[in-house]
Amino acid sequence: RKEVEQDPGPFNVPEGATVAFNCTYSNSASQSFFWYRQDCRKEPKLLMSVYSSGNEDGRFTAQLNRASQYISLLIRDSKLSDSATYLCLRGSQGNLIFGKGTKLSVKP
Amino acid sequence: DVKVTQSSRYLVKRTGEKVFLECVQDMDHENMFWYRQDPGLGLRLIYFSYDVKMKEKGDIPEGYSVSREKKERFSLILESASTNQTSMYLCASRSPVNTEAFFGQGTRLTVV
Numbered sequence: 001r002k003e004v005e006q007d008p009g010p011f012n013v014p015e016g017a018t019v020a021f022n023c024t025y026s027n028s029a030s031q032s033f034f035w036y037r038q039d040c041r042k043e044p045k046l047l048m049s050v051y052s053s054g055n056e057d058g059r060f061t062a063q064l065n066r067a068s069q070y071i072s073l074l075i076r077d078s079k080l081s082d083s084a085t086y087l088c089l090r091g092s093q094g095n096l097i098f099g100k101g102t103k104l105s106v107k108p
Numbered sequence: 109d110v111k112v113t114q115s116s117r118y119l120v121k122r123t124g125e126k127v128f129l130e131c132v133q134d135m136d137h138e139n140m141f142w143y144r145q146d147p148g149l150g151l152r153l154i155y156f157s158y159d160v161k162m163k164e165k166g167d168i169p170e171g172y173s174v175s176r177e178k179k180e181r182f183s184l185i186l187e188s189a190s191t192n193q194t195s196m197y198l199c200a201s202r203s204p205v206n207t208e209a210f211f212g213q214g215t216r217l218t219v220v
Contacts, residue, residue, distance in 0.1 A: 095164075
């Protein structure tokens with residue numbers, strides 16, 4: 001059951017680059033979406049929720065396209081500290097489905 | 109501050125042992141989840157519970173069982189540990205209506 005598909009990566013980018021990740025989903029039942037960040041050997045932590053109208057938090061922009069059934073995360077002006085694995089999460093009534101995660105490495 | 113606590117950070121068990129992984133949350137959340145995470149496979153749902161004494165199988169329940177006797181505690185049980193259950197186990201909780209999930213710090217289980 002592949003309900004959430006995510007770019008596998010890895011993405012290796014130089015500092016200052018703009019990078020985008022996508023997740024596609026199936027099943028159009030009522031649901032919510034989130035982006036999580038996971039550092040090596042740590043638990044995932046919420047980066048941002050994804051709203052239908054799109055939302056921005058500093059260098060990070062999240063968007064949801066319900067018609068095409070995908071969500072995206074855009075990181076502008078990448079920093080070394082952005083290196084991590086980024087996971088998309090689809091939440092529906094009672095259940096949570098994660099994408100496999102995309103590894104990002106930002107190089108000097 | 110929100111807190112999900114897993115009983116152990118690292119655990120080493122022998123094949124055939126019965127293993128209990130405990131998870132406690134202090135946010136009065138109805139929903140709780142157990143995942144395992146393996147390289148290249150991402151987070152895979154083992155079991156979840158949407159209320160006390162309620163449980164649902166996830167994608168990979170074989171070899172596992174769960175217990176939810178109290179709202180704050182969700183236990184994962186490996187009835188007879190096997191080497192292919194060596195993994196990182198993550199517990200999460202959330203309130204039911206389209207909200208974010210909070211994770212415990214993870215338990216790295218090694219079965220030898």
